[in-house]
Amino acid sequence: MSVLEGKVLVAQGGGPTAVINQSLVGAVLESRKFPQVTRVYGALHGVNGIINEEFLDLTEETTHNLEAVAVTPSSGMLSTRDKPDVDYCKEVFRVCQAHDVRYFFYIGGNDSADTCRIVNQESEKAGYELRVIHIPKTIDNDLKVTDHCPGFGSAAKFVAQAFAGANLDNRALPGVYIGIVMGRHAGFLTASSCLARRYPDDGPHLIYLPERPFKKTQFVQDVKKAYQKYGRCIIAASEGIVDSKGTAIVSQFTGGEKDSHGNVQLSGTGALGDLLSSFVKEGTSIKRVRADTFGYVQRSFLGCVSEVDQYEAREVGEKAAQFAIWHNLDGSVAIRRIGDYAVEYFLAKLSDVARHSTEMPAKFINRDGNYVTEAFKNYVRPLVGTLPTVRRIAAPKVKKILKRKKK
Amino acid sequence: MSVLEGKVLVAQGGGPTAVINQSLVGAVLESRKFPQVTRVYGALHGVNGIINEEFLDLTEETTHNLEAVAVTPSSGMLSTRDKPDVDYCKEVFRVCQAHDVRYFFYIGGNDSADTCRIVNQESEKAGYELRVIHIPKTIDNDLKVTDHCPGFGSAAKFVAQAFAGANLDNRALPGVYIGIVMGRHAGFLTASSCLARRYPDDGPHLIYLPERPFKKTQFVQDVKKAYQKYGRCIIAASEGIVDSKGTAIVSQFTGGEKDSHGNVQLSGTGALGDLLSSFVKEGTSIKRVRADTFGYVQRSFLGCVSEVDQYEAREVGEKAAQFAIWHNLDGSVAIRRIGDYAVEYFLAKLSDVARHSTEMPAKFINRDGNYVTEAFKNYVRPLVGTLPTVRRIAAPKVKKILKRKKK
Secondary structure: OOOOOEEEEEEEOOOOOOOHHHHHHHHHHHHOOOOOEEEEEEEOOHHHHHHOOOEEEHHHOOHHHHHHHHOOOOOOOOOOOOOOOHHHHHHHHHHHHHOOEEEEEEEEOHHHHHHHHHHHHHHHHHOOOOEEEEEEOOOOOOOOOOOOOOOHHHHHHHHHHHHHHHHHHHHHOOOEEEEEEOOOOOOHHHHHHHOOOOOOOOOOOEEEOOOOOOOHHHHHHHHHHHHHHHOOEEEEEEOOOEOOOOOEOOHHHHOOOEOOOOOEOOOOOOHHHHHHHHHHHHHOOOOOEEEEEOOOHHHHOOOOOOHHHHHHHHHHHHHHHHHHHOOOOOEEEEEEEEOOOEEEEEEEOHHHHOOOOOOOOHHHEOOOOOOEOHHHHHHHHHHHOOOOOOOOOOOOEOOOOOOOOOO | OOOOOEEEEEEEOOOOOOOHHHHHHHHHHHHOOOOOEEEEEEEOOHHHHHHOOOEEEHHHOOHHHHHHHHOOOOOOOOOOOOOOOHHHHHHHHHHHHHOOEEEEEEEEOHHHHHHHHHHHHHHHHHOOOOEEEEEEOOOOOOOOOOOOOOOHHHHHHHHHHHHHHHHHHHHHOOOEEEEEEOOOOOOHHHHHHHOOOOOOOOOOOEEEOOOOOOOHHHHHHHHHHHHHHHOOEEEEEEOOOEOOOOOEOOHHHHOOOEOOOOOEOOOOOOHHHHHHHHHHHHHOOOOOEEEEEOOOHHHHOOOOOOHHHHHHHHHHHHHHHHHHHOOOOOEEEEEEEEOOOEEEEEEEOHHHHOOOOOOOOHHHEOOOOOOEOHHHHHHHHHHHOOOOOOOOOOOOEOOOOOOOOOO
């Protein structure tokens, strides 16, 4: 087999994560080791930068700076929400050909995998040798084939720590607290809200996921019951919760404002939190009801990263370069979980990862559809790694002297 | 002077912070060293626990557990929103007397200082020796006399890191991003949003504080101008921003729902963020507008703490015990800034700290009322300490081959 000589092109698409630059830097540094790689380009703003030939020459980037970018959250090469169709991908291919790109690595979710699939097809049709590798990334953890997605573990860690803090706050000043977590179709991130629970009465006490229809009356009943039991109640709800017809709950409030993809806008608004608050206020006699929407902070907060997520993100980037350049393969880098806990990397077919997404399996959700199972916790814990622990005062009670009635 | 023998009583009031337990543990461990201290009690839920005699005997708490609680955010002895009047304080005093409490340490804001002041007066009237010390705590940084308040530095660190992350996210996927930060009357926390800026075009680009009247037309103009300059715009706004008549801006949206103190509810709702979003959408042609309300996460997030804040919170607790037990004094522990940067602790009069709060001085706010000054940054940096840094890709641009027009 002759060696395929030419340029490497790397790009990042979709929503940023805390570790997406690890994958970028893994792919770049590994690619720079091969003599047949003539240059390593990075496209600005994902595929949009490719069709506009907005490239930076990453062969002339210092290693030190690349390492510093690797630990910086959000897409260092900037991103795009463009969702390329066949014509768009033909343009991507045309530009790749013009620049003698022979290896294209695209870091993103299932849309990015689909772009890889189509560009790969175009190159085959044209008889132009182009290795195309999709590098997985998403905080939603909703890609097919792979056991989990780089980016998810760090976002899950943020969510777990945020709820652990909210739980302590709510314990000090009791009431109902609702935290809205990202995730349009998959509830993995919302489900992770329970990971830093320590004491049996710690919140979240209820978790609502997009995988199960959200029923207002059941919700109010759940909250009442938890409040009665704990004297307070902490709720984690996914921004993507839907009713039994599949309509986003938030659209009851906003009238369903659409984003650039024609989807109902879920993030960047406090609407769902305020709506769930109003359900509790109307349906119970509880006075102190507060809702926070975690928003963009959960995917880009500077200074909260899972160590495991960090190195796995790095490795999927490196593996992309190795699969393409050593082995002349196309595909999507995927993670297989082995033992408890180790991983190995393999290459999935682009067509198996492209377009479609997964949801949480039934075994991860409890029967009532308002919490997660131990199986989920065992699945997610290694991805998040060590969490800060909390402690409570455990001193004995003092006997009353005045025996006053409770005010 | 004869030694005053009796019990120590410690309590925590108001909103929790990330380091309030350091003050608790500082006061408890220091108090336990004195032979004249017969027991160290902690009241559950602040003054509410005192009038109900809900005490834990912290003399029988292990040192290890106290140290573990010290690094746990939120009020380990739980908190209260009760704002005691004279009759309430008489009850507090009566219970203290019944339990032979001779030293009362109350960790909280200006309301807690006022409680200390009145309880101290009651003990003097009754001729009962009771040392009363207020230990400062607030994320708003709005206490009088002291240079700054323990709890603020850690919250400021969270806000700075959240905006640094949001800035990176917004740079990758440009638009307008609005982050709503806590602080009813004082803008210190909102102002801290700029601390982790590194590159000249980093956000936040605009900062709106409760100290300056918020004008909708000026706001829209400011956003337009910043968007034109940077192709994106990041805004930090205090939840407490008011119009020129002093009416909370958020009440234009909510109709002014009141909390238990009769104040307009600011936290735990996305209303202000959504309102400011609508101002931008209506007043400009910018399509991607997102708003996050940081909410309770900013004061209780598990795992984001300023080291300086942490040890200062510990020290004000220790100093409370020392001032009271070694020196037989009443007052509010205050911090004096010396050199650049060191502190010393002194005792302020309770009446100088009680009730009233401060705001940001004029020298910390720019002339247009939409940003902070270098003087503010110099004031706040030592309190927050080291922040994670970010780096950008700095590789050279590649020359276009196809010379396509920008799509």
